[in-house]
Amino acid sequence: MVGISEKEKKLLEAALKSMDNAYVLWGFKVGAAVLAEDGKIYGGCNVESWVSGLGTCAERCAIDHAVLHGNRKIRELALVMELKGNNNPVPCGACLQYIYGFAENSKIKILMAKEKDGKILFETVKVKTLEELLPYPFRK
Template sequence: MTDQQLITAALLAQKNAYVPYSKFPVGAAVLTKSGKVFTGCNVENASYGSTTCAERTAIAKAVSEGEREFSAIAIVCGSGEYCSPCGSCRQIITEFGEDIRVLMANKDGEYREKLSAELLPGFFKL
């Protein structure tokens, strides 16, 4: 799968975002080392702490299907900015590998790439 195909999958997932409060839809698509793609979108809640990020949704779907090895994740948001994962999502992504390619895209599909460990230096691990 190409980077652009992964970003397209994230853009499609973004359309399902439930964002009545922030109006800031985010989509994510994670690529497993076995070649499968799992998508997610953000799901907001009136109790903001219960909101689920797109990245965590995609990773949780993959893990629930038995996948734990990821090669890349694409993240897109509804602005012209490159969509960077929040701190919690950075920790969760890095939990599954320090060398996961993180494709941070904008609404036009343009992107910047970093490795998961680059986004969270000094990440927590046991």
């Protein structure tokens, strides 16, 4: 496990809690949490749809949640994914681009972990910067 602070552990725990509300029809549960510019944590979960392409990822749900409360920037994001097969907890390309649009800067940390039996598997925690995951973002 990589070294994470108590604050980051709290962010991961918030993502885990948000995962409980995931609306899953065919995939797997994902929870996310962002530390927003107001210093508060906002959670989000994936919401699937039977119509392909209409569902929402947990990361975008968490960002939208922060925006709903007046935030325009996020400082950090945590993602927890239900352990299922070989799935790998990492934001999808669309989410990375979305995160980029709200990130305080390209160095914000993205914490990623797997979950099993309601607990975060801390040995699976990975920490990357947004820039590492999305070195060439689309910008206008």
